[in-house]
Amino acid sequence: MASETIVSGKKSANPDSAESAAPKRVAKALLDWYDSHARDLPWRVGPKARKLGKRADPYVVWLSEIMLQQTTVATVKPRFARFLKRWPTVEDMAGAPLDDVLGEWAGLGYYARARNLHKCAVAVAKRGSFPDTEDELKTLPGIGDYTAAAVAAIAFDRRAVVVDGNIERVVARLFAIDTPMPGAKPEIKARANAIWPDLRSGDFAQAMMDLGAGVCRPKTPLCLICPISAACDAYARGDQEAFPVRPAKKPKPYRKGAVFALSNGRGEMLFERRPEKGLLGGMLGLPGTAWTAGEKDESFALAPVKAEWARVGEVVHVFTHFHLTLDVYVASAPKGFRKSSDQQWIKPEKALLPTVMKKAVSITQA
Template sequence: MSKAKAADLLAWYDVHARDLPWRVPPGSNLTPDPYRIWLSEVMLQQTTVAAVKDYFTRFTTLWPTVTDLAAAEDARVMGEWAGLGYYARARNLLKCARVVANDLGGVFPDTEEGLRTLPGIGPYTAAAIAAIAHERQAVVMDGNVERVMARLHDIHTPLPAAKPELKAEAAALTPALRPGDYAQAVMDLGATICTPRSPACGICPWRTPCAARVAGTAAELPKKTPKKAKPVRLGIAYLGRTPDGGWLLERRPDRGLLGGMLGWPGTDWAEATPNDTPPLPADWRDAGAEARHTFTHFHLRLALRVAVIDPAQIPTDRAFEVLPPATFRPSDLPTVMRKAFDLARTAMETLPD
């Protein structure tokens, strides 16, 4: 029965596979590139396909091979990553590229075990690369696959407790032939047919064997343990402009949120109201706006201050950088910092030169 299910899904995939820039279409004579599979899977962590497409195209245009990426400047890569979020992924991306390029001759390992020794590659990414790029019989589990398995087998154990059971069911279905296409087929099924809301059961290739469809429970699966409410943290960001139009930025420490990224100097982010402590003396004014952003574990509310600053007053004991107008690109900033810039722009226009 498992072989029949896999065959039915692969037949569906051969006709309905999504056209994605990192994917080799089914039936193609092309060989999947492990570098492109790895890059796409890292970008897709916690991020939608629609958001990733342009980033992937830009990265592979700038750095067509893992060796090219390994040789890139950190700041350039972090700038191009800006907006994708979860910036630890970008730091690990560079670490991994440099290990592959410098220690492995530019060749990715072809097993899950070997791939998991690389920086930033966990069980899911290792399985995806092994299956899609190397045709290993690896079990690829993401949110789409979990949802499909929960419905196919009518599993009501809530996530995350259900993960081992769902993986066991997925493993039983994974075929030895075309495991890469099969892994992508299950993900496509979850993304386009077996969707979180209003699944299109009538056109699903697994309509007949789906236990949840028979039981009428498909729409309520998978069940999830309720999440705790996210706390709100407060902070202040200081947007300083020099008389010649340059901008005062600070590179954040490598570890922690937005690690290694340039952003506006500011206070710590805490649940208590922060002290208004500017990074240098200036006529700081309230921008009359608040940048709001949601991270994985908390909501951030960032008050904004603006001023024209004297470069001679900039302290030398912090990682400050002044970017002239010709090189300052708001698009290189993390999303929350770009929000702050967009909101404070009007207030900045009223500042004296």
């Protein structure tokens, strides 16, 4: 049992393992590596500036962390710059209409993040500043275990054990934890806690993430240049890629639906705001049928108006939990057509849309 090993202090097979050797040595090795190898990221206060006393702006840290949830650094970089330029402070964002924030978020996915981003900004502006403890941060919308710990550590220099997907992988390998995910989470958190330093908690978190992203990668980790390979149980066994252990994935089902692109005489197209809850919640989209399993829905019953609809093609899109094929129909608005109150005429090239809707609109333009 791994827990018994901790309690008894029994030596593992690897004499330099993080378990038997001083955990402090692992932390120091990683922090030293971070001092010379930290990625230069727009939302980050690097180790050098930190040592000169520069503090990270909690708003900047929070904004970047929300954007980075399940989203790559490369995707976030340019979008983060736009957000920060448009809303330089949390008060600025709190004062903006929700639809502006959703529009700026369009294309980034997981749109609950954008709704919660705005809700959180309003809450923080109301209370005056970001809370500086994990527990208080966790009460805010969109902030869970990971983000609360990350903001507490990075923005407020609190000792907080930050565990994201990168750190999960690093720790699982470091201690060769073979419990399948997500069951291994408590053990991983405990092991991370055991090596977590009291000082430079935020730098350590970012060092672990940089290591996971660039060295301790999911596939073909670069163990030969890893600063903590001497302490790594998985490396000692030669099966780094086996960790963490993941259960087999379920196949994604297929769904079909149709959307209807109605044009007026001014180069505008009819869009409607989607319901707050659920898929693409709160975002603009084309009117359409429900997306259901099985064969395509040939019915035009749900078209926004009786018109001369022409099918222009289909778009294929993959969501987290299903494949979608969307038939796309176009028509010109008949004389006397009146849109409903939840609909709006927008020039399609100016509409801020989720990607699947952007795809649908784009095939009506050719």
